Amino acid sequence: xxxxxxxxxxxxxxxxxxxxxxxxxxxYSMFINITSVGTLLLTSLSFVTLLDLLPMEWKxxxxxxxxxxxxxxxxVVLGCGYNEKSKMHSEMRKKWIQIEMSLYESMYNDKSLAxxxxxxxxxxxxxQEPALKTWYVHKAFNQTIECxxxxxxxxxxxxxxxxxxxxxxxxxxxxx
Numbered sequence: 001x002x003x004x005x006x007x008x009x010x011x012x013x014x015x016x017x018x019x020x021x022x023x024x025x026x027x028y029s030m031f032i033n034i035t036s037v038g039t040l041l042l043t044s045l046s047f048v049t050l051l052d053l054l055p056m057e058w059k060x061x062x063x064x065x066x067x068x069x070x071x072x073x074x075x076v077v078l079g080c081g082y083n084e085k086s087k088m089h090s091e092m093r094k095k096w097i098q099i100e101m102s103l104y105e106s107m108y109n110d111k112s113l114a115x116x117x118x119x120x121x122x123x124x125x126x127x128q129e130p131a132l133k134t135w136y137v138h139k140a141f142n143q144t145i146e147c148x149x150x151x152x153x154x155x156x157x158x159x160x161x162x163x164x165x166x167x168x169x170x171x172x173x174x175x176x
Contacts, residue, residue, distance in 0.1 A: 021093035
């Protein structure tokens with residue numbers, strides 16, 4: 001019995017990984033963009049001119065809250081490295097798409113592109129993967145099944161995904 005993966009298995013893996021990284025790239029980019037808009041609004045001069053309509057006690061409170069919010073939002077983005085995470089997931093997605101395109105090329109051009117080369121490339125990419133996020137893996141798995149026209153009964157039910165995420169959370173909570 002051979003240990004080798006078929007081209008279809010590699011294709012599924014590449015599609016799954018590219019969808020997974022696209023979702024995380026989108027998540028981090030969206031958070032950065034929302035933070036930027038929030039910071040812009042909270043620090044804009046038009047916001048300050050609206051404060052003149054309020055009593056003095058409210059002005060101080062609103063300025064303090066908005067200043068704290070700006071610091072908090074920017075601290076989260078900088079401290080958690082969301083910009084770097086977004087770029088890293090973008091690069092990983094591009095690499096998986098290149099493998100996926102090579103697989104399609106070998107399938108449709110009837111070239112026997114060495115699956116060993118693509119398999120090694122996939123192993124190399126997997127070694128660079130950050131810790132996986134279960135919710136996004138399951139979501140990408142279900143999208144991959146739909147994209148490649150696989151049997152829909154293989155999809156992971158939403159409740160199973162939620163249960164696994166909450167079980168991991170409970171285990172983490174108990175260990176602390």
